[in-house]
Amino acid sequence: MKAEGLSGGYGDSKLINNVSFTVEKGEFLGILGPNGSGKTTLLHLLTGTLPAKEGSVYLAGRPLSDYKPKKLAQIMAVLPQKTDQAFTFTVKETVAFGRYPFQTGLFRQHTKKDEAIVQEAMEQTGVAAFAQKSIRELSGGEQQRVYLAQALAQQPHILFLDEPTNFLDLAYQKELLDLIRRLTRENGMAAVSVFHDLNTASLYCDELLFMKNGTAGPKQKPEYAVTEHHIKAVYDTDVTALVHQSSPKPMIVIQPEKDSVKQRPILFEALLQAGCDHILLQTETPLRTLSSAPLGAGFSWSRALIHKRLPPQADPIEGLTGYLSENGFRLQETCAMASPGRLDRYVYRTYEDGDLSVFICVMSGFSIWVLINGYAADQFFVKALLNAEAERVKALGDRRAEGDILIAATQAQQPENTERRLNQLIQKGTAECVKEAAELFE
Numbered sequence: 001m002k003a004e005g006l007s008g009g010y011g012d013s014k015l016i017n018n019v020s021f022t023v024e025k026g027e028f029l030g031i032l033g034p035n036g037s038g039k040t041t042l043l044h045l046l047t048g049t050l051p052a053k054e055g056s057v058y059l060a061g062r063p064l065s066d067y068k069p070k071k072l073a074q075i076m077a078v079l080p081q082k083t084d085q086a087f088t089f090t091v092k093e094t095v096a097f098g099r100y101p102f103q104t105g106l107f108r109q110h111t112k113k114d115e116a117i118v119q120e121a122m123e124q125t126g127v128a129a130f131a132q133k134s135i136r137e138l139s140g141g142e143q144q145r146v147y148l149a150q151a152l153a154q155q156p157h158i159l160f161l162d163e164p165t166n167f168l169d170l171a172y173q174k175e176l177l178d179l180i181r182r183l184t185r186e187n188g189m190a191a192v193s194v195f196h197d198l199n200t201a202s203l204y205c206d207e208l209l210f211m212k213n214g215t216a217g218p219k220q221k222p223e224y225a226v227t228e229h230h231i232k233a234v235y236d237t238d239v240t241a242l243v244h245q246s247s248p249k250p251m252i253v254i255q256p257e258k259d260s261v262k263q264r265p266i267l268f269e270a271l272l273q274a275g276c277d278h279i280l281l282q283t284e285t286p287l288r289t290l291s292s293a294p295l296g297a298g299f300s301w302s303r304a305l306i307h308k309r310l311p312p313q314a315d316p317i318e319g320l321t322g323y324l325s326e327n328g329f330r331l332q333e334t335c336a337m338a339s340p341g342r343l344d345r346y347v348y349r350t351y352e353d354g355d356l357s358v359f360i361c362v363m364s365g366f367s368i369w370v371l372i373n374g375y376a377a378d379q380f381f382v383k384a385l386l387n388a389e390a391e392r393v394k395a396l397g398d399r400r401a402e403g404d405i406l407i408a409a410t411q412a413q414q415p416e417n418t419e420r421r422l423n424q425l426i427q428k429g430t431a432e433c434v435k436e437a438a439e440l441f442e
Contacts, residue, residue, distance in 0.1 A: 001022065001023040001046070001057065001058065001059050001060075001158055001190065001192075002021075002022045002023075002057070002058040003019055003020055003021055003022075003045075003046060003055070003056075003057050003058075004020050004055050004056050004057075004058070005018050005019075005020055005054060005055035005056070006018070006019045006020065006042070006045055006046075006052055006054070006055035006056070006057065007019070007052065007053050007054035007055055008041070008045045008050055008051065008052045008053045008054070008055075009041060009053070009214075010041075010050070014053060014214070015038045015041045015214050016038050016041055016042050016045060016214050017214045017215050018054075018055070018215070019042060019055075019211075019215065019216045020055075020216075021209055021216065021218075021219045022219075023158065023190050023192055024190065025157075025188050025190055026184050026185065026188045026189070026190065027184065027190050027191070027206050027207060028180065028181055028184045028190075028191045028193070028204060028205045028206050028207075029190075029191065029192045029193070029205060029206065029207050029208070029209060029219070030193055030194075030195050030201035030202075030204070030205035030207070030208045030209070031043070031192065031193065031194045031195065031208075031209050031211065032194075032195050032196075032198060032201055032208060032209070032210050032211070032234075033210055033211035033212055033234060034212065034234065034235050034236075037211040037212050037213060037214065038211050038213075038214040039162075039194045039211055040081070040162055040194060041214075042211065042216070043078075043160055043162055043192070043194055045057065046160065046192065047076065047078050047160050048064050048065075048067075048072065049078075059072075059075060059076065059158070060075065060157070070101050071101075073100070073101035073154060074101045074102060074154070074156075075156060075157045075158065076156055076157070076158050076159075076160065077098070077151035077152070077154040077156035077158075077159050077160070078151065078159075078160045078161075078162075079144075079147055079148050079151045079159070079160070079161045079162065079164055080147075080162050081162045081163050081166055088134050088135070088136055089134070089135055090131065090132050090133060090134060090135070091122070091127055091130055091131050091132070091133055091134075091135055091138070091146050092118065092122065092131040092132065094135050094146055094147070094150055095118050095121055095122055095127070095146060095149045095150045095153050096110065096114070096118050096153070097150055097153075098118070098121065098149070098150040098151060098152070098153025098154045099114040099117065099118060099153055099154070101154060102114070117153055117155065118149075118153050121149040121150070121152040121153040122149050124149065124152060124179055125145045125146070125148050125149040125152065125176070125179070126145060126172070126175065127142065127145050127146050127149055130142070139167070140166075140167035141167040141168045141169060141172055143167075144164070144166065144167050144168060145168075145172065145176070148164070148176060152183075156189065157188075157189060157190065158189065158190040158191070158192065159180070159183075159189060159190070159191045159192070160191075160192050160193070161180075161191065161192070161193040161194065162193075162194045163193075163194050163195065163196060164176060164177075164180075164193055165177070165197070165200065173200070177200065177204045180193075180204075181204055184206075193205075198226060198231065198252045199251045199252060201222070202222040202226045202249045202250060202251065202252075203222075203244070203247060203249050205222060206221070207219045207220065207221060207222075208220055208221070208222055208225040208226070210225060210230070210234050212234050217234075222249045222250060223248060223249065223250060226241070226249075226250040226251075226252055227241060227250070228240065228241045228252075231252055237254065237255075238254070238255040239252045239253065239254055239255060240252070240253050240255055258413055262412075262413065263285070263410065263412040263413070265357055265373040265410075265412075266283055266285060266371075266373055266410055268281065268350065268359035268371050268373075269348065269350055269359065271283060272348065272361070274343070274344070274346070275343075276343070276344060277308065277309040277343055278306060278307065278308045278309065278343060279306070279307040279343055279346060279361070279363055280304065280305070280306050280307075281304070281305045281369075281371075282303060282304045282305075283303055283304075284303070285303075285410055286301045286302065286303050286333070287301065287302050287303070287305075287335075287371070287408040287409060287410060287411075288301060288376070288381075288408065288409050288410075288411050289301070289302045289305075289335045289406060289407065289408040290378075290381040290382065290384075290385055290406070290407045290408075291335050291337065291404060291405070291406045291407075292385065292404045292405050292406075293316075293335070293336065293337035293338075293404040293406070294316050294317050294404075295316065295317050295320045295321065295336050295337070295338075296331075296334070296335055296336065299378065299381070300332075300335060301333070302333055302334055302335040302408070303330075303333045303334070304329055304330075304333060304334040304335070305334075305335050305336075305369060305371075305406065305408065306320075306324070306329070306334060306335070306336040306337070307336075307337050307338070307339070307343065307363050307364070307367055307369075308320060308323055308336060308337075308338045309338070309339065309340065309341070309342070309343045309364065310338045310339070310340060311340065312340040314338075314340075316337075316338045319338060320336045320337075320338050323336075324336060335406060335408070337367055337403070337404045337406065339363070339364045339365035339367055339402060339403055340364075340365075341364030341365050341402075342364055343363060343364050345364075345437075345440050345441060346361060346362060346363045346364070346437070347361070347362045347433045347436045347437040347440060348360065348361035348362070348433070349429060349432070349433055351425045351428065351429040352425075353421050353424070353425055354421075355414065355415065356373070356374055356414070356418055356421055356422055356425065357372075357373040357374075357425075358370060358371065358372050358373070358422065358425040358426055358429055359371040359372075359373075360426070360429040360430060360433045361433070362430075362433045362434050362436075362437040363403065363437075364403065365401065365402035365403030366392060366396065366401040366402070366403045366434060366437060366438075367403025367404050367405070367406075368388055368392060368403065368404075368405045368406070368430060368433075368434070369406045369408070370384060370388055370405070370406065370407045370408070370426055370429075370430070371408045371409075372384075372407070372408065372409040372410065372422060372426075373409075373410055373412065374409060374410065374411075374412055374414045374418065374422065375409065375410075375411050375412060375413065375414050375418075376407075376409040376411070376419075376422070377419075380419055380422070380423075381407050381409070383423070384407045384422075384423065384426050385405050385407050387423060387426060387427055387430070388405050388407070388426060388430045389405060391426075391427050391430040391431045391434065392405075392430060392434050394431065395430070395431050395434035395435045395438065396434060396438060399438060
């Protein structure tokens, strides 16, 4: 499909202005933009339900206006936001309407092929189980799946969807979008969908088209389109970009308004608890953490930090998981590390520079906690971990370190340009505490 200089709207208004792009076979295109940007209007222009004032739409190389309605329905299917059912039909009858464009003859009877296609469409969308139910008896989400089945029964070359996941719970959202993407991959069907959810569109779509005030930017892959700068410009709001754990597709989260009440620094020294075989620190304030420990390695948010002594041959993950469960710690809110050495000797100190403070604790095996009262970007966490490791190696000399390193921060609002000062505190504190611990552990 190709849109060329497309403009249009309702009555005398022109809501869409000079939009041009293409959709290739097997492509899943997402259309995004703020409310009132023209997404649904553009969809009406692309499907021919709203005549264009200027420009053209080409389908399989031919102008959309050249197609008769029945022939167009053999190539194109549309799933709107909501379909009002005026008559009481069963689910199967509703899905079977998707075969209407292919029926011939006076009585337009279904063939065995039609029956098989209808059954397959119902099974693909999970509605076969209530095929004989009246569609009016179904929930909004179930109805949405029925209408998707009807659209798929047309076996379209290109499928248009307007916010297809409306009314669907998470499981059915995933099933619906997995199905559409699978059809584009395996059957070569093209799909064009309007989305409100940036992250869903980023995960599932091959290309994204952002609209604002009736105009459209260039079609781009999610990796290039979903950036903090671009999303801020389109939606006029503050957002933060995140990295998905299992996909290169970028994610976006909104930024709440910053709290005007300044958060008090946490007195980490006062919260430190030491037992004969563990060191524990718990806070009411969640800490953003980066750990090199096997259990929960990577970034997370934690309210409890634990260093546990385990037998020399114990598996650290199994040992820590069992200990945390037995003692009532929530695994998703706990950052834990382990070592076989004694935990009755450790070194800790707080380092301050004006409004900044860093708490450093060195424990058995030269495991290190670096706890920051303040904000740190993800790249700073990584830099701080590497710097702490470098200072540990330098301070120990030929002595080997077996322990892990944890960097944590309150993420409290603070003045800008503090990274250099924080890094200096961490480097100085790590070197001093490791050196002191090395003498203590002799």
